[in-house]
Amino acid sequence: MDMLILVPKTTNRLHYIFDLIIKDLLGISFKFTNDNETFTSFNGPKFHYGNNQFWNEPFQKATNLLFEHDITEKELKIVDYKDVKAFFPVYNDKSVFPFDIFAASFYLVTRYEEYLPHINDKYNRFQAKDSILFKMNMLEKPLVNIWAIELGNILTAIYPNLQLKKKTFTFIPTYDVDAAWAYKHKGIFRTVASSARDFLNFDFQELKKRWRVIFGKENDPFDTFDLQLKLQKEFNLRPKYFILCGEYDLNDKNISMRNTNFQNLIKRLGDYARVGIHPSYNSFLNKDKVNMEINRLSRVLNREITISRQHFLRLQMPLSYQILIDLDVTDDYTMGYASLAGFRAGIADTFRFFDLEHDNVTNLNIHPFALMDGTMRDYLELNTNESFEKAQNLINEVKKVNGTFILLWHNETLSDEKRWKGWRQLYRQILEYALDKS
Numbered sequence: 001m002d003m004l005i006l007v008p009k010t011t012n013r014l015h016y017i018f019d020l021i022i023k024d025l026l027g028i029s030f031k032f033t034n035d036n037e038t039f040t041s042f043n044g045p046k047f048h049y050g051n052n053q054f055w056n057e058p059f060q061k062a063t064n065l066l067f068e069h070d071i072t073e074k075e076l077k078i079v080d081y082k083d084v085k086a087f088f089p090v091y092n093d094k095s096v097f098p099f100d101i102f103a104a105s106f107y108l109v110t111r112y113e114e115y116l117p118h119i120n121d122k123y124n125r126f127q128a129k130d131s132i133l134f135k136m137n138m139l140e141k142p143l144v145n146i147w148a149i150e151l152g153n154i155l156t157a158i159y160p161n162l163q164l165k166k167k168t169f170t171f172i173p174t175y176d177v178d179a180a181w182a183y184k185h186k187g188i189f190r191t192v193a194s195s196a197r198d199f200l201n202f203d204f205q206e207l208k209k210r211w212r213v214i215f216g217k218e219n220d221p222f223d224t225f226d227l228q229l230k231l232q233k234e235f236n237l238r239p240k241y242f243i244l245c246g247e248y249d250l251n252d253k254n255i256s257m258r259n260t261n262f263q264n265l266i267k268r269l270g271d272y273a274r275v276g277i278h279p280s281y282n283s284f285l286n287k288d289k290v291n292m293e294i295n296r297l298s299r300v301l302n303r304e305i306t307i308s309r310q311h312f313l314r315l316q317m318p319l320s321y322q323i324l325i326d327l328d329v330t331d332d333y334t335m336g337y338a339s340l341a342g343f344r345a346g347i348a349d350t351f352r353f354f355d356l357e358h359d360n361v362t363n364l365n366i367h368p369f370a371l372m373d374g375t376m377r378d379y380l381e382l383n384t385n386e387s388f389e390k391a392q393n394l395i396n397e398v399k400k401v402n403g404t405f406i407l408l409w410h411n412e413t414l415s416d417e418k419r420w421k422g423w424r425q426l427y428r429q430i431l432e433y434a435l436d437k438s
Contacts, residue, residue: 002031003155005049016354018030025167061091065107086098086099109346125312142347169403172239173239178254179222179244180254185259231428240273242276242307243277283311309333317356318357325364335368353366391433
């Protein structure tokens with residue numbers, strides 16, 4: 001039997017967040033009603049989301065957010081709730097939560113705050129330090145999952161026959177291929193220019209290594225794809241690859257898509273894993289360029305490209321997602337921060353993109369990642385031991401809520417050379433810990 005939910009009125013926002021929390025996360029089917037008599041006479045499980053409880057039904061005091069259509073600055077008052085924090089407090093002792101769980105969850109997963117005026121970083125990205133989760137010191141907690149589980153416990157205590165979804169922890173490794181090789185297949189111009197730079201910098205060790213790799217005397221350090229395939233078989237992984245296909249530029253330095261060696265590598269990866277587009281730095285908010293890059297990758301793989309992650313994690317709400325939708329991309333993996341680890345949208349599960357600008361839910365699936373190699377090494381400046389501790393803590397948080405942990409790695413990180421010395425072993429440690437193989 002469906003749960004009956006009494007609401008003052010239905011809106012797209014209301015439908016979206018109740019679908020996510022009640023149906024997708026808890027596995028409860030439900031129907032809305034606006035009629036008090038229908039609700040009162042209903043004998044099955046029911047829930048009231050509104051202004052005042054009028055019976056002894058489970059009741060959540062509502063704020064205005066889900067009944068609005070515009071996007072306005074909100075005064076976010078922070079409240080303590082058990083072991084975590086929340087916002088959108090409500091003052092009604094009959095309410096099951098002392099905050100509006102649905103409004104707060106909607107605010108987080110739609111990235112409402114990213115539509116509001118803010119100062120971007122130098123790469124035109126929303127800054128983690130400006131997020132409500134960072135200000136609450138809750139960025140490393142999947143709050144939406146935590147709140148949903150608590151709601152499920154409340155509902156099943158009242159309605160013991162209510163069946164909740166049995167979720168299991170999922171681990172998904174993903175790779176961004178920004179530079180498939182460090183030295184090989186760069187073309188004569190780039191190779192000569194790089195060699196000249198080595199010479200002028202008196203970096204003769206680098207110059208020697210470059211030409212040893214080019215002449216086949218030594219393996220290219222970024223060519224770690226055999227290792228990735230070995231790990232894939234050993235740990236039964238189902239990774240996703242995101243390939244940079246843009247023209248060479250300051251922030252887009254992969255191999256030319258016209259290079260047959262690169263094409264063969266992409267085809268090889270496509271035989272063992274799902275491959276998606278990594279829209280270039282220079283394609284940011286440029287639909288034609290993104291389309292061109294998708295078509296390049298599609299021609300190499302001879303298949304439709306439907307998954308994506310933005311290079312440099314350059315994401316602007318809602319235009320970045322609107323472009324992907326127009327180009328028939330169905331799944332995006334950009335949702336996360338470069339500068340900090342954690343849960344940008346407050347959730348460790350896939351959810352559909354709600355376009356606040358057009359006030360409608362879309363068919364684009366958002367897959368938030370929790371941790372990136374460059375975040376730990378370059379932004380947080382952690383060593384491998386500290387990085388493993390960070391990974392452990394985040395994996396533990398996701399395991400507690402039986403969510404999905406997505407890891408963002410790069411092929412060069414597995415080189416075990418220079419700045420990435422020791423990171424190959426770290427990667428294995430993370431895999432073993434996530435998959436309980438230690």
